[in-house]
Amino acid sequence: MLNKKLELVAKYALKQGLKINALRSLSTTLSTSISHKHHVVKEPLVYRNIGQELELTVSKYGDVEAIVSCHEGKRYTFKSLLAEVDRLAAGFRKLGLQQGDAVGLWSPNYVHWYLGMLGAARAGLTSVGINPAFQGPEVAYCLNKVGLKAIVAPEIFKSQNYYEILRGICPEIADAEPGKIKSEKFPHLRSVIINSETHLKGALRFDDLLDLSNRTEQEEIGKYQTKISPELPCNIQFTSGTTGNPKAASLSHYNFVNNGIHVGNRNQLEGERICVQVPLFHAFGVIITIMAGMSKGATLVLPAAGFSPKDSLAAIVKEKCTVIHGTPTMYVDLVSAQRELQVPLGRIKKAITGGAIVSPQLILDVKKVLGVESMRSVYGLTETTAVIFQTLPGDDEESVLHTVGHLQDHVEVKVVDADGNCVPFGQPGELCVRGYVTMLGYHGDKEKTEETIGADKWLRTGDQFVLQEDGYGRIVGRLKEMIIRGGENIFPREVEDFLNAHPQIVEAHVIGVPDERLGEEIVAFVRLHNDVDPKSFTVEALRAYSKGKIAHFKVPRYVVPIDAFPKTTSGKIQKFKLSQMFENNKKN
Numbered sequence: 001m002l003n004k005k006l007e008l009v010a011k012y013a014l015k016q017g018l019k020i021n022a023l024r025s026l027s028t029t030l031s032t033s034i035s036h037k038h039h040v041v042k043e044p045l046v047y048r049n050i051g052q053e054l055e056l057t058v059s060k061y062g063d064v065e066a067i068v069s070c071h072e073g074k075r076y077t078f079k080s081l082l083a084e085v086d087r088l089a090a091g092f093r094k095l096g097l098q099q100g101d102a103v104g105l106w107s108p109n110y111v112h113w114y115l116g117m118l119g120a121a122r123a124g125l126t127s128v129g130i131n132p133a134f135q136g137p138e139v140a141y142c143l144n145k146v147g148l149k150a151i152v153a154p155e156i157f158k159s160q161n162y163y164e165i166l167r168g169i170c171p172e173i174a175d176a177e178p179g180k181i182k183s184e185k186f187p188h189l190r191s192v193i194i195n196s197e198t199h200l201k202g203a204l205r206f207d208d209l210l211d212l213s214n215r216t217e218q219e220e221i222g223k224y225q226t227k228i229s230p231e232l233p234c235n236i237q238f239t240s241g242t243t244g245n246p247k248a249a250s251l252s253h254y255n256f257v258n259n260g261i262h263v264g265n266r267n268q269l270e271g272e273r274i275c276v277q278v279p280l281f282h283a284f285g286v287i288i289t290i291m292a293g294m295s296k297g298a299t300l301v302l303p304a305a306g307f308s309p310k311d312s313l314a315a316i317v318k319e320k321c322t323v324i325h326g327t328p329t330m331y332v333d334l335v336s337a338q339r340e341l342q343v344p345l346g347r348i349k350k351a352i353t354g355g356a357i358v359s360p361q362l363i364l365d366v367k368k369v370l371g372v373e374s375m376r377s378v379y380g381l382t383e384t385t386a387v388i389f390q391t392l393p394g395d396d397e398e399s400v401l402h403t404v405g406h407l408q409d410h411v412e413v414k415v416v417d418a419d420g421n422c423v424p425f426g427q428p429g430e431l432c433v434r435g436y437v438t439m440l441g442y443h444g445d446k447e448k449t450e451e452t453i454g455a456d457k458w459l460r461t462g463d464q465f466v467l468q469e470d471g472y473g474r475i476v477g478r479l480k481e482m483i484i485r486g487g488e489n490i491f492p493r494e495v496e497d498f499l500n501a502h503p504q505i506v507e508a509h510v511i512g513v514p515d516e517r518l519g520e521e522i523v524a525f526v527r528l529h530n531d532v533d534p535k536s537f538t539v540e541a542l543r544a545y546s547k548g549k550i551a552h553f554k555v556p557r558y559v560v561p562i563d564a565f566p567k568t569t570s571g572k573i574q575k576f577k578l579s580q581m582f583e584n585n586k587k588n
Contacts, residue, residue, distance in 0.1 A: 033424055033425065034414075034422040034423070034424060034425070035414055035415035035416075035422050035423050035424065035425050035426075035427070035429065035467040036412075036413070036414040036415075036422055036467075037407050037412070037413055037414075037467065037471055038411075038412040038413075039406070039407040039408065039409055039410065039411060039412075039471060040409075040410060041409045041410065043261075043262075043265070043409070045258050045410055045436055046257060046258060046261065047230050047254070048230055048253070048257050049121070049225060049228045049229070049230045049232075049234070049253040049257070050118065050121035050122070050234055050253050050256055050257060050291075051118075051121055051122040051221075051225040051228060052225050053257045053260070053291075053294060053295065054078075054081075054082060054085070054118060054122070054294060055082070055222070055225070057078050057294050057295070057297055058078045058079055058081075058082050060297060061078050061297030062077065062078050062079035063077055063078075063079060064077060064078055064297050064299065065077055065078075065273075065299040066078045066081045066294075066299065066300065067081070067111065067114055067299070067300045067301075067302070068299060068300070068301045068302065068319055069109075069110070069111045069302045070301065070302060070303050070304070070311070070314075070315050070318070070319065071302065071303070071304050071305055071311070072110065072111055072302075074111050076111075078294075078297065081115075081118075083218075084115060084210070085115055085118045085119050085122055086119075086122060086218045086219075086221040086222065087210045087211075087213065087218055088115050088116065088118075088119030088122075088123075088209065088210055089119045089120070089122035089123035089218075089221045090123075090212070090213030090217040090218045090220070090221055091119075091209040091210055091211075091212040091213050092119060092120065092123045092125060092150070092209075093123050093213070093217070093221075094212045094213045094217065095150065095179050095190070095191050095204075095209070095212070096179065096190065097123065097125055097149055097150060097191075098124075099123075099124035099125070099227075099228070099232075100124070100125070100126065100232070100233070101125050101126070101149040101150075102125070102126045102127075102128050102146045102147055102148050102149060102188075102236065103116065103120045103125050103126070103127055103128065103148065103149065103150045103151070103152065104127075104128045104130050104142060104143070104148045104150070104151035104152065105117060105120075105127055105128065105129055105130060105151075105152050105281060106130035106131075106132060106134070106139065106151055106152070106153040106162060107132055107152065107153050107154050107157075107162075107195070107281075108132045108154070108157050108279065108305040108306050109276065109279060109280050109285075109302045109304070109305050109306070110154060110195060110302075110305060111302075112152065112154070112195045112206050113152075113280045113281065114280060114290065114300075116152045117129075117235070117280070117286060117290070120234075121228075121234050121235075121253070122221050122224075122225070123221065123224075124224065124227070124228045124232070126146075126233045126234060126235060126236060126250075127234065127235050127236075128142065128146055128148060128235070128236040128238075128248075129235065129236070129237055129238070129280075129281030129282065129286065130142050130151075130238070130281065131238070131279075131281060131568070132157065132160070132279070132281065132306075133160075133568075135165065136165050136168050136169045137169075139165065139166070139169065140169045140185075140186075141245055142238065143169075143170075143186050143188075143189060144185075144186060144188075145245075145248055145443070145444065146236055146248050146443050146444070147188040148186075148188060148189060149188055149189065149190050149191065150189075150190060150191035150192070150193060151166070151189070151191075151192055151193070152193045152194075152195070152206065153166070153192075153193070153194055153195070154194070154195045154196070155194050155195065155196035155198065155200070157305060157306070158306070162194070163192075163194050163196070163200050163203060166192055167202075169185075169186075170183050170185065170186055170189065172202075173192055173201070173202035173203065174201040174202050175201075175202065176202045177202070178191065178192075178202060178203060178204040179191045179204060181202065191204060192204070193205075193206055193209050194206065228253065229253075230252065230253040230254040230257065231252055231253070231254055232252060232253060233250045233251065233252055233440060234251065234252060234253045234255075234256055235250075235251045235256065235286065236248050236249065236250050236251070236443055237249045237251065237282075237283055237286075237382045239382050239383070247442045247445060247448055248442055248443040248444065248445070249382050249383050249439045249441075249442060249443075250439055250440040250441055250442070250443045251385055251439050251440065252440055254436060255385040255436065255437060255438075255439070255440075256286075256287060256291050256385065257291065257295075258410075258436050258437075259287055259291065259292075259385040259386060259387055259408075259436075259437055260287060260290075260291025260292045260294060260295045261292075261295045262387075262408055262409040262410070263287070263288050263291070263292035263295075263378065263386070263387050263390065263408075264291075264292035264293070264294075264295035264296040264298070265295075265296075265409070266376075266390045266391070266392065266393065266408075266409075267292060267323070267350065267352055267376060267390075268296075268350075268393055269292055269293055269295075269296035269298040269323065270296040270297060270298065271296075271297070271298070272296075272298045272299070272322045272323045272349070272350075273298070273299045273301055273319055273320060273321045273322050273323065274289065274293060274298055274299065274300050274301060274321065274322075274323045274324070274325055275301050275303060275312055275315055275316050275319075275321040275323065275324045275325065276289055276300050276301060276302050276303070276325055277303070277307050277312050277324065277325060277326040277327075277330045277334070278325050278326060278327060278330070278355070278571070279307075282355070283380075283382045283385070283386040284325065284327070284354055284355050284378075284386065287385055287386040287387070288325065288352070288354060288378055288386050288387060289325050298323075299319075301315050301319045301321055302315075303315035303316075307330055307333075307571070309330075309333045309334045309336070309337035309338075310337055310341070312324075312326075312334055312337075313334070313337060313338060313341060313343045313345070314343075316343075316345050316346070316348070317343060317344070317345060317346065320346060321348070322347060322348060322349045322350070323348070323349060323350045323351070323352065324348060324350070324351045324352070324370075324372070325352050325353075326351070326352075326353060326571070327353065327354070327355040327356055327571030327572070328353055328355070328356050328357070328358040328359070328362055328571070329356070329507070329565065329567060329571045329572075329573065330571050331351070331353060331358075331362055331365075331366050332362060332506060332507045334366075334370065335362075335365050335366060335369045335370065336506065338369050338370055339369055345370060345371055347371075347373075348370060348371060348372045348373065349372075349373050349374060350372065350373065350374045350375075350376055351366050351367075351370065351372040351374075351375050351376070352376045352377075352378060353366075353375070353376070353377055353378070354377060354378035354379060354380070354386070354387075355571055355572060356571065356572050356573065357475055357477075357493050357496070358377060359496060359497045359500040359501075360401040360402065360497060360500075360501070361497070361500040361501045362500060363375045363400060363401055364401075375391075375400055376390070376391035376400070376405070377389075377390070377391050377400070377403075377404050377405050378390045378391075378404075378405070379404035379405065379473070379475065380408075380437070381461055381463075382439075383438065383439045383452065383459060383461075384433050384437045384438055384439070384459065384461070385437045385438075385439070387408050387437070388407070388408055388411055388413065388431075388433055388437065388461075389403075389404045389405045389406060389407055389408060389472075389473050390404075390405040390406065390408055391405040391406070392405065392406045399472060402474065403468070403472040403473060403474050404472075404473055404474065404475055405472065405473070406470075406471045406472050406473075407471045407472075407473070408437070410435060410436060411433065411434075411435045411436075411437055412433070412434045412435050413431060413432065413433050413434075413467065413473075414431075414432050414458070414467075415427075415428070415429040415430065415431055415432070415465055415466070415467045416429050416430055416432055417429050417430075425467060425468060425469040426466060426467075426468060426469075427466065428464050428465065428466050428476045429464070429465065430460060430461065430462065430463065430464065430465070431461045431463045431464075431465035431467070431473070432458045432459060432460055432461065433458070433459045433461060434456075434457050434458050434459065438453065438457070438459045439453075439459075441453065462478060462480065463475055463476075463477075463478060464476035464477050464478070464482065464491065475493060476491045476493060476494075477491030477492055477493040477494075481511075481512075481575070482512075483510075483511075483512030483520050483522060484512075484519055484520055485512070485515075485518050485519065485520050485521060485522060485553055488553045488554075490512075490522065490553070490554055492509070492510035492511065492512075494554065495508075495510045495522065495524065495550070495554050495556065496508050496509060496510050498546075498549070498550050498554075499524055499526065499556075502545065504528055504529055504532045504537060505526050505527070505528060505529075506527045506528060506529055507526070507527040507565065508524055508525065508526045508527070509524075509525050509565060509573050509575065509578065510522060510523065510524050510525075510556065511523050511525070511575050511578050511579055511582070513558075513579065513582055513583075515557075521557040521558065522554070522555070522556040522557055522558070523556060523557070523558040523559075523560060523578075523582055524542075524556035524558070524559050524560070525560045525561075525562045525565065525578050525581075526559060526560070526561055526562065527561075527562055527563070527564070527565065528561055534561035537559065537561055538559065539556070539557070539558065539559050542555065542556065542559055543555055558582070560581075560582065560585070565578075566578065566581075
């Protein structure tokens with residue numbers, strides 16, 4: 001529509017004999033009224049692979065601690081890290097893995113995950129993050145979906161025995177020599193590597209993999225980096241789908257390195273020590289944390305293998321952490337733990353959150369209860385290498401509370417209506433993204449890739465979004481989550497933000513459920529403070545509280561107090577499970 005208007009303007013202008021400069025000025029005025037931005041900055045994008053980025057970091061920050069694993073008692077400087085990574089990369093190649101082969105990393109936050117991801121990158125392999133909570137059928141899907149040649153896992157974490165799960169879906173492991181698995185069900189799988197002190201049938205110990213190569217073979221890894229194109233895949237992320245099987249988003253070295261650099265720049269990570277609460281396998285862990293930290297020589301501190309607010313507080317104190325990484329639900333639990341324990345935390349400069357929408361009330365709570373100087377948000381998708389928008393250094397409180405930050409460096413975005421036309425600034429529509437952050441595609445799924453990324457390279461996010469003329473943005477909600485109640489469009493985000501400011505509510509999440517009369521009704525699941533009687537928190541009480549503060553049609557019809565929300569390992573609320581819980585309660 002806009003292009004047609006400009007064409008008509010141009011024809012009219014030429015007829016009237018207007019000068020070309022005046023025409024350009026008029027074109028610019030018209031074009032700047034639509035929701036489109038391309039944020040170009042002075043610092044250029046780089047053409048390096050992950051291995052080369054690590055070498056550059058070692059040259060700058062070699063004696064700085066790269067990672068500290070509190071629960072394992074392990075520490076690596078960037079210099080010692082590179083040596084260990086190359087031992088692992090050479091071990092992978094000694095096993096027969098070749099450039100482009102996929103290696104699964106199925107583990108909570110252990111150092112072997114971190115080494116595995118970097119070792120795979122230095123060997124020219126593609127690492128595949130697998131949710132450590134996955135069970136046999138889910139792991140079987142992952143093995144075949146991307147043709148995993150090898151998989152790295154711990155032996156046991158909590159009640160989960162990873163080795164026995166693998167044997168359960170692939171019995172041939174127990175009868176095979178390490179590195180020579182042959183399975184009709186999993187034709188690509190050759191090696192199972194277990195981080196264990198025990199020798200397990202058919203599996204190779206992680207420490208033995210490190211010792212598999214000699215010094216010459218390890219030195220060859222450094223020379224091999226010039227043969228790994230930055231445009232090649234380096235990682236596959238399984239999307240956290242709520243229906244059906246997850247899709248496998250393929251990301252490149254170029255995606256990883258550049259997004260890491262610009263996230264690191266925005267978050268001013270140089271010299272910082274980061275308390276890492278997020279799982280490493282997730283995009284928040286691998287890009288916003290590992291790659292951004294690497295680009296600035298920051299130290300990653302792992303408090304525990306799985307998220308534990310008490311362990312996080314202890315690690316912040318012991319390791320003098322100055323930055324915290326976590327999802328909104330992690331911060332909810334961290335704030336609750338700190339209110340109870342009152343730990344003297346020291347100076348925390350920044351708390352960085354992403355992975356889900358964060359409410360303004362939670363931001364205020366984090367700053368007040370944890371004593372954080374600056375709260376920063378990142379927003380993006382797995383398919384966009386984690387970050388599209390991000391808080392700028394020095395942003396005022398209004399921007400932090402009510403936007404997801406400013407458009408990321410060198411990224412282009414637009415907001416469109418249902419017909420694909422750009423809407424004016426300040427109006428909601430679907431956010432589309434183009435640039436170095438967009439994934440290569442969904443592995444083995446051309447149809448889904450083409451649904452998501454058009455021939456013009458615009459990636460459709462599925463998020464209802466508002467873009468401001470100054471480059472800041474706001475999430476309205478997921479298009480698929482929008483509730484239509486009696487003809488009124490309601491986004492759960494708005495109702496959740498309102499409920500999260502209620503003095504008796506710790507955390508609230510909203511879903512829509514079918515209703516014969518209105519089409520859909522609103523259900524609010526609420527986690528209350530410990531001193532609040534759930535029986536007293538009624539719909540009537542909520543209506544009274546809401547009067548004059550929010551439109552009547554946005555007030556939930558049903559309120560369900562809940563002790564804990566069902567979450568993915570990456571900290572996202574599983575709203576489909578809330579729907580199932582509501583339906584089951586109705587039946588009972």
